[in-house]
Amino acid sequence: MSVKIKYNAIFKWVLFILISASSFGLLAQSKSTVKKIIRSDFQQYFDQCQVSGAIAVYDNKRGTWILSDTTNTQSLALPASTFKIINMLIALETKTIKDEHSIVQWPGSTDTVKYGYRPNIYKNVTVKEAFEVSAGWAFIEIAKKIDRSVYRKYLEACDYGNVDLSESGSDFWNFGSMGISPINQVEFLKKLYVGDLPFAKRNMDIVKRVMVSEKNDDYIIRSKTGWTMANQINTGWWVGYVEQKGDVYFFATRLIQDRKFNRPDFSACRKEITKKVLRDLNILP
Secondary structure: OOHHHHHHHHHHHHHHHHHHHHHHHHHHHHHHOOEEEEOHHHHHHHHHOOOEEEEEEEEOOOOEEEEOOOOOOOOOEOOHHHHHHHHHHHHHHOOOOOOOOOEEOOOOOOOHHHHOOOHHHOOOEEHHHHHHOOOHHHHHHHHOOOOHHHHHHHHHHOOOOOOOOOOOOOOOOOOOOOOEOHHHHHHHHHHHHHOOOOOOHHHHHHHHHHOEEEEOOOOEEEEEEEEEOHHHEEEEEEEEEEEEOOEEEEEEEEEEEEHHHOOOOHHHHHHHHHHHHHHHOOOOO
């Protein structure tokens, strides 16, 4: 090997090391720029509803997390009906349903002890309507057509929750050991927003469209509520994101309440607490 070739090889190797080190430094710097703000004062809103809970908010433009605490925002709990977001994506991707207008046939009965008595939803419904009114029975019927191995594949690919599908019943998102944290909920929604999930763009667009829960001249909210009474515990959620004046803010609020202290405003508190926080942050007017 000539001296020139030898030194060219050494130069290329050194250059490779320098570029690699620089790239690693930039990656580390990028991770370090993620900011976290802890707002323990948000706890007052949970106290007013006599529940324990947590909220995670992510300011997309500024790359900033605003958290009510550092512990509960990372702890796991059943996703309840917020699972309908990813459930619809999986159902669309597997062609279990064609689109949001697909009809789900009423099976004739449901467990009113587990899900309460709601005769207004005991009928054939479109997937869109089932999502909007949170007709749990409809998504259970859809889930019966999808193998657990398929759910596992997509949940792992989406990094959604603990992927514990050990619950024997079809409704593993309301009962059993499946769990997801508020921060994980937000991370999933961020991926949905930018289209960074293992689903066709068409299917993600359908779900985003169905998720619209509020829309006016100032903002759009795409969201889903959830509530399960498993193990005599009220676990309530409101998750979603606000599109406002070119900015996007993701949120996940979770309430926990022993049903011995059940309050009639538990359902309303999910949105009330969230909106108080979002107003404090000047996200909502």
